[in-house]
Amino acid sequence: METAKIGAGKHLTQVITKAYMDLHERAANGAFVVWIAINVPAEIFLGFENVVYGVPESHAAMNAAKGVGVTQCAKAEQLGYSMDLCSYARIDIGCVSDHGKDSPSFGLPKPDLIVSNNNNCSLLTKWFDVHHRQMGVPHFLIDVPFCYQPQKEKDREYIVRQFRDLIRVIEQMSGQKFNMDRFCQAVDHSIQGVAHWKKFLEFADRKPSGITAFDSFVHMAPFLIQRGVPAFEEHYRLLVEETEQRVANCVFPVPEEKYRLFWDNIAPWHQLRKMSSRLADLNANIVGATYTSCIGTKEGSFDLYPFDNTDPMHFLARTQNSYICPHGLELRKQAMAGVIRKLKIDGIIFASNRSCKPYSITQMDQQQYFFNQEGIPTVMIEVDHADARKYSEENSFLRIEALLEAIDAKRAA
Amino acid sequence: MDSIKANLLKLRETRKKILGCLPLYPPMEIFHAMDLIPVTLWGLRDMIRTLDESDRHIQNYSCSVARRAAEFILSESGMMLDGIFAYNACDTLRNLPEILSNGLQDAGRPLPMFQIHVPMVPSGQTDAKDYLCNEILSLIRLLEKTFHIPFSSDRFQDSVEKYNEVRNLYRRMEKQVASGKMTFQDFMIAFHSSGFLPVEDQIRFLSGELDRCCNKESKPGNHPIMISGILPPPLPVIQAIEKAGLRIVCNDIASLGRYYGYSPGLNASVEQYFVDFYENHIPCPTLLYSADNRMEYMISVLQKTSAEGVIFVGEKFCEYEYFEFPYLEKRLKDKGVPSVLIEIAVDDEDNIASLKNRIDAFAEVIGQHEGRP
Numbered sequence A: 001m002e003t004a005k006i007g008a009g010k011h012l013t014q015v016i017t018k019a020y021m022d023l024h025e026r027a028a029n030g031a032f033v034v035w036i037a038i039n040v041p042a043e044i045f046l047g048f049e050n051v052v053y054g055v056p057e058s059h060a061a062m063n064a065a066k067g068v069g070v071t072q073c074a075k076a077e078q079l080g081y082s083m084d085l086c087s088y089a090r091i092d093i094g095c096v097s098d099h100g101k102d103s104p105s106f107g108l109p110k111p112d113l114i115v116s117n118n119n120n121c122s123l124l125t126k127w128f129d130v131h132h133r134q135m136g137v138p139h140f141l142i143d144v145p146f147c148y149q150p151q152k153e154k155d156r157e158y159i160v161r162q163f164r165d166l167i168r169v170i171e172q173m174s175g176q177k178f179n180m181d182r183f184c185q186a187v188d189h190s191i192q193g194v195a196h197w198k199k200f201l202e203f204a205d206r207k208p209s210g211i212t213a214f215d216s217f218v219h220m221a222p223f224l225i226q227r228g229v230p231a232f233e234e235h236y237r238l239l240v241e242e243t244e245q246r247v248a249n250c251v252f253p254v255p256e257e258k259y260r261l262f263w264d265n266i267a268p269w270h271q272l273r274k275m276s277s278r279l280a281d282l283n284a285n286i287v288g289a290t291y292t293s294c295i296g297t298k299e300g301s302f303d304l305y306p307f308d309n310t311d312p313m314h315f316l317a318r319t320q321n322s323y324i325c326p327h328g329l330e331l332r333k334q335a336m337a338g339v340i341r342k343l344k345i346d347g348i349i350f351a352s353n354r355s356c357k358p359y360s361i362t363q364m365d366q367q368q369y370f371f372n373q374e375g376i377p378t379v380m381i382e383v384d385h386a387d388a389r390k391y392s393e394e395n396s397f398l399r400i401e402a403l404l405e406a407i408d409a410k411r412a413a
Numbered sequence B: 001m002d003s004i005k006a007n008l009l010k011l012r013e014t015r016k017k018i019l020g021c022l023p024l025y026p027p028m029e030i031f032h033a034m035d036l037i038p039v040t041l042w043g044l045r046d047m048i049r050t051l052d053e054s055d056r057h058i059q060n061y062s063c064s065v066a067r068r069a070a071e072f073i074l075s076e077s078g079m080m081l082d083g084i085f086a087y088n089a090c091d092t093l094r095n096l097p098e099i100l101s102n103g104l105q106d107a108g109r110p111l112p113m114f115q116i117h118v119p120m121v122p123s124g125q126t127d128a129k130d131y132l133c134n135e136i137l138s139l140i141r142l143l144e145k146t147f148h149i150p151f152s153s154d155r156f157q158d159s160v161e162k163y164n165e166v167r168n169l170y171r172r173m174e175k176q177v178a179s180g181k182m183t184f185q186d187f188m189i190a191f192h193s194s195g196f197l198p199v200e201d202q203i204r205f206l207s208g209e210l211d212r213c214c215n216k217e218s219k220p221g222n223h224p225i226m227i228s229g230i231l232p233p234p235l236p237v238i239q240a241i242e243k244a245g246l247r248i249v250c251n252d253i254a255s256l257g258r259y260y261g262y263s264p265g266l267n268a269s270v271e272q273y274f275v276d277f278y279e280n281h282i283p284c285p286t287l288l289y290s291a292d293n294r295m296e297y298m299i300s301v302l303q304k305t306s307a308e309g310v311i312f313v314g315e316k317f318c319e320y321e322y323f324e325f326p327y328l329e330k331r332l333k334d335k336g337v338p339s340v341l342i343e344i345a346v347d348d349e350d351n352i353a354s355l356k357n358r359i360d361a362f363a364e365v366i367g368q369h370e371g372r373p
């Protein structure tokens, strides 16, 4: 069953289109352009009057979702980049190689500065190094210590120091002055937007769920490319209102919901529509995902991490380890166990993703834990988040159907 | 390989505590100074033949270095260990400590884990010296608490001297290889034979090997080349390289040249020593801050040794290395240095024939090539 396009869907298209158009336009008009890793605090750039940012990972996801992921990957492979490398990286390198040809947004404008971090993965810094060398653009690397336990104060201080150095570097390079008020305003928009986001995800608490994880994957885009602006806050407010209305009208994505599933890994961008409708035909709904639940949290829990109105720089540093990959197995299990109980999940799909080893490497242990300790049926399927060549729908659904059978068997017992 | 097993048995006989260190560049001198025997868990290719334990925890698209280290720790061999050390060497290795902990817990033999974060920021960007110093001192405190062994600066200086001596011996050996008094194959046999020995025994063993080869006739000739990668290729591949008329005279291998290429100065405090150790380390794609210096470093080594080409030894699934190959190959080409990439996977045994073909083809290119960097 296909999820009907709602007003927020149209708004989403507008927000994304406008974001890319503005980015190109402002860059053409002399704005200082930064390319950033997904979770570099975008609010910092909004603290400057004329600094714009592009997000290669998000742009790569868009390419994959629009069906040109494989085309872009192939270009990078032609240049000698191994097929084993992360498909976001291959898409991005491929896309840059011919100046955005085939990209739905005509690529990203050439950067003046590249800012990576190693919290999700440090190979992202290797990927950004490729551009740094090829384009001769400086590369600022934010080093975020990995967490085995909740983030320590010493690490937070270290991250904050680097944020401040980043501001200094942009001031020097762009000739613009960082404005604390603008920055605080941006942080405020992000915080409000994220609070709405969490409310949106809560529609999965009910049965049948008011949303699917596929809705949340699609609506992540503003979080990735539009944090810190009023449109960001507005989008998620609208999304909550609409979902509320749909639920009130008893419009559910999978009305006969029989199986409530949970997804662990990045969204399968090239399969969103196909996978969601095929699951809906089976009365199965993936109601939540680690990938979207971690937004607005801190490591070890998927609850909203609230801003205490003190130091926004500290607050941003505090959330740097929240995105699954920057923390270890125990914290991952802890957060996932909480949400699985809350959402009354029947089964878990671990999407083993050879393109994203940092996300996948703990999954075998997680799978064992949730099956043995929590008694939840699980399945592991092979999915590459952006390279459709490394995905077999038939193999995956064979396994997913086996998972549904295991859930039935458990119920019968 | 028998020598690894024999050495491991010898280690046990010392009755000292043995610390298994995940690659790549652990602060060995600290552990040694605290009367522990540190062993870096790589170069296990010939010893670890099956990956059953590892396969229960890590997907097969992880690199062989991580899989073999995990197998070593989780299988019977790991029973000789008294603790595990890891730092943020790479995305795979930073996740391993907890996976291993889990596996060891299940096996009923939990081990203490020690971790530090080595700052990866370039020094001109953010000053992270204090951060690293704090990490080093915290590690020492934790080791003291766990093993009830006090740290002493004097002992540390002694350890520094010993490890510097080992690095120095490797460097001297590499020179013998470059001058033709020793084949790279022999160097590798000596290297593997000295692995997993206490540092004192390593010094004795390597010194003996050097004395032996110093008396040999110099046999230069053939085309000198460099190899680059995380681990040296397996012996059959080295044999194929030498048989193809190529002579490995230098290397940019993580477990070899990148490890022994630089020794920090003596008489520094322990924390300053490691600031120096990591900051001035031979460039490695895993030391993110060193990336910009890698090409320059390789060119300087190629020039010094008159190497005429480079064989990149790709560790399958090591994205750190693979992101840099296209750039390095291109830059080398611009300098007139031919290069080739050979990929080594867990099941490399099955691939030797195809690797040989690539090596032979490369040797032909080198034979026809005049250019030097």
Ligand code: SF4
Binding pocket: A057, A086, A087, A088, A089, A120, A121, A123, A124, A266, A325, A355, A356, A357, A358, A359
């Ligand atoms: S490997 Fe994973 S975390 Fe890293 S850039 Fe790719 S998708 Fe993101």
Ligand code: SF4
Binding pocket: B023, B063, B064, B065, B066, B089, B090, B091, B092, B093, B230, B286, B315, B317, B318, B319, B320, B321
């Ligand atoms: S070979 Fe590469 S991926 Fe594997 S452990 Fe070493 S650095 Fe990590």
